[in-house]
Amino acid sequence: MQIIIIFKELSYKINGVCFKVHRELGRFCREKQYADKLEELLQEVKIDYLREVEISNLTVSPKGNKADFIIDNKIILEVKAKKFITKEDYYQMLRYLKSANLHLGLIVNFRNTYLKPKRIVNEEYN
DSSP: OOOOOTTHHHHHHHHHHHHHHHHHHOSSSOHHHHHHHHHHHHHHTTOOEEEEEETTTTBOOSSSOEEEEEETTTEEEEEEOSSSOOHHHHHHHHHHHHHHTOSEEEEEETTSSSOOOEEEEOTTOO
16 A cells, blocks of 8 residues: 655645744744744745735735645645644634645644644545
């Protein structure tokens, strides 16, 4: 059985940016501070992204569910700053992936001592 890693190179770059943010800001900032720094570094490494995107139709909107980042129109990146990732966070990501018809989501909890991005795969992706 062969294991295929979805968007391997892009995921690697995103994880590198997240680790850099974690090293620079530490683990006790707010989600918005992490997202602002992520945005700055994504621009530096020239990765295309959309920030705070209305997930139902991928247009920026002041209401509804918003994904923190959609990277290169391929990966949803959710930024968290809490004690631990819950089932609700996982299910939220699955809803976002299905609504946006994207294959991969990353949940990154910056509150952890050691950063461990969680990969969520949309099995219903077509």
